[in-house]
Amino acid sequence: MHEQPSPERSPSQCAVNALREALGADVVSLPHEFTGRKNSDSSRMPCEEPLALIRPRNTEHVATALRICHEHRQPVVTQGGLTGLAGGATFLGAEVALSLELMNGIESIDSVSASMTVLSGTPLQIVQEAADAAGFMFPLDLGARGSCTIGGNLATNAGGNRVIKYGMMRDQVLDIEAVLADGSIVGGLRKMIKNNTGYDLRNLLIGSEGTLAVITRAVLRLRPKPRAVSTAWCGLPNYDAVTTLLRRAQESLPAGVSAFEVMWPGYYDFVLSRLPELRAPLEGKHAFYVLLESSGADPARQADAFEDFLSGMLEEGLISDAALASSESDAAAFWAIRDAPGEYQRLIPGRVSFDVSFSIADVGVAAHRCEQQLREHWPNATILIYGHLGDGNLHIVVQEPDWPQDTAPKVQAVVYGVTGEMGGSVSAEHGIGTKKLKVLALSRTPAELAAMRAIKAALDPLNILNPGKLLPH
Amino acid sequence: MHEQPSPERSPSQCAVNALREALGADVVSLPHEFTGRKNSDSSRMPCEEPLALIRPRNTEHVATALRICHEHRQPVVTQGGLTGLAGGATFLGAEVALSLELMNGIESIDSVSASMTVLSGTPLQIVQEAADAAGFMFPLDLGARGSCTIGGNLATNAGGNRVIKYGMMRDQVLDIEAVLADGSIVGGLRKMIKNNTGYDLRNLLIGSEGTLAVITRAVLRLRPKPRAVSTAWCGLPNYDAVTTLLRRAQESLPAGVSAFEVMWPGYYDFVLSRLPELRAPLEGKHAFYVLLESSGADPARQADAFEDFLSGMLEEGLISDAALASSESDAAAFWAIRDAPGEYQRLIPGRVSFDVSFSIADVGVAAHRCEQQLREHWPNATILIYGHLGDGNLHIVVQEPDWPQDTAPKVQAVVYGVTGEMGGSVSAEHGIGTKKLKVLALSRTPAELAAMRAIKAALDPLNILNPGKLLPH
Structure with missing residues (x-):
């Protein structure tokens, strides 16, 4: 005779009990065993508490966990380094957490094939350092490098500082291993x-934000380590000069372009006035500022070629003025101006931020339209515009002290409105998560959303993997 | 009262009638209207005749055609330039042909965003020439460039000669427009x-070989046009030297490596002895031959750096001997040795050919094992081995005059056996089509094939798009 389920044994508790029984208490913790643990990501989106915390030690643990969750229709939120900005790893209620934190480490480095096999809970910085120690470079790089994990980078198709030369996370991967919703394992780590x-x-x-699979391991592609980095800070007279400089640099610099960061004057003036430790690289005011970097294999010849290129551009008038970094500390001082957003929390609390993209030809007009329309509503707002122009990626930050609480949605309506009108992307690199669910349809047609839903239903028919994320109902 | 269908009005004829009615006789032709037309691809796989030939003039025609085929459960085979080698565009019986030959042309070139929007029936060579005329390069390149189309390149994720530097077809595309099985249009040409x-x-x-959608247009990514090409022909003492040379070249050459073609001595001796127009670039015999190319932006500095690099490698003994191309005709003479497979039809009829890949570290052992095992069975066979080593891509050609007819499957068992054992890929760049259906499972696990089938069923539930291709039953 079967026991009647007791009233407190909800379906979710059955799942938790089954998980704990199959994987043990060292892999599956109950809420009272992880009180005080941070469970939300870095998006500041609302976040509930998980019903249990699963910390698998290997792929078979993940497969067992998902098989049990599938049987119990138990929703699962996968956790990497919890540095995501789109709310993709938040808890909406009644989910269990699957953290890859114990699946952390580099399994092997193959110098001949220029590849590295890693567990997906490995922090990005550990991978970068191991690549460096082996004589290679792992080019993906972003501010959260110390905490974000390779699994999270894969789940969100992370971008960052070096996309113009090396591409996004999907371009850094030869193969993955992943567990599907039913516990089956795909990917041969080839x-x-x-x-x-x-x-x-x-x-x-890759980029499915935990809604199609849990990525457990990856074979990463390693690149030759650059031996020389040439850096310059340029002032330019207009936006046409900016796009022409980009094209000329890509055509002319022997080692290509490894960074092309554009800053509008509002951004430049703001960060220099607020951060006294920053030094202005150039005298005078310019319509645009560009941080240009070229990284390559041949220190002596590259430096000559870089200098020749800048001289030519100054002569042609494409650049109004330029400062060439003559040391690593010069280059660091230029980058400090571009990296000032690390200080935003202190400088402009309550800001509304955007990570949008356009065709390179449209970026200038898009920025201008956004600024103009924002000024119509909020004439005194701080509006900061800058971005990875080589990728068409624009960051826009808007703030006004003592805004009414409901201002953010109005600011978003302006910027996402322009993005939709101009055929841009509402998420260049951060993903959709929960934060951009409402605006996804500005960048995707109903037929595309229907195709995505069909794929979701095919691979996760019971909707247990990160439900409520990436795809609107 | 409804008319009874007459006996000759099969379901397929209903579909053909509906297609002709909706799209007109200038778009939908009947068999007697296209007698003599070539319908098979270049795979030499068995091929039936299509029931009708649809030649849409725009995306709406494609959408209408697929909507009608979907309603009638009418199978469709999409045709590009019919140069595929895997039997992906053959007719198995009772399909209609959807040829994109009239959707041919470049719609726009955006020099600022470095992109080109094209109709998918446009031949690759037309795209290359238009990119060149606009001051850019479209890097995808393969022997069939004059006939193959961008749509076919996309459907098969074509590879070719420049993958080491620029990637495969998927790396040349910013966005696509495609029609799904039910006639819905996806992709915003962003x-x-x-x-x-x-x-x-x-x-x-991309790479779904016509089984998930018909790709109608694409936004292609254009690259800076190289201003200088440096080419050398090298003889090397052993396989370790080959992989070390590759890594050193990638680390040291300012413009990187744009080709690294490796030829085993059996190949080299064969083509030089059979094609009297070829000249040996080096005296003496070597264990391996490498065609090394570097393409970049700075003619003078690049030539110096390339020569310095080769001198260093000769001094270290990684290269036994090298010939530097001092003119375009020298470089062409080196490439002629690598391009000799264009003469195979005449030189070695009845050959069995392979397009497999391995990790770069495994290529040497894989080639050795294949040759050894083939020799055990066929001691006097011609065995030619060469490939794009930088991509791990190995081509193997095997032939013996007067082989019994059933030899090909035995040869395939040997080479695909080694490929499966060593975790290689049974199709590096040609795709699966019908030709490699039986060996797909050597490179994909049952869970992966199940996931692919689920995706196919989700996006093409009635299995009308290129049924019987890419996925085994």
């Missing part, structure tokens, strides 16, 4: 660059 | 490099 055998599951799972 | 808004439909459809 090291081939070319592999045309069926559908591109790897790229489908 | 020009952004960064766009993290939901699942990566673009990469899912």
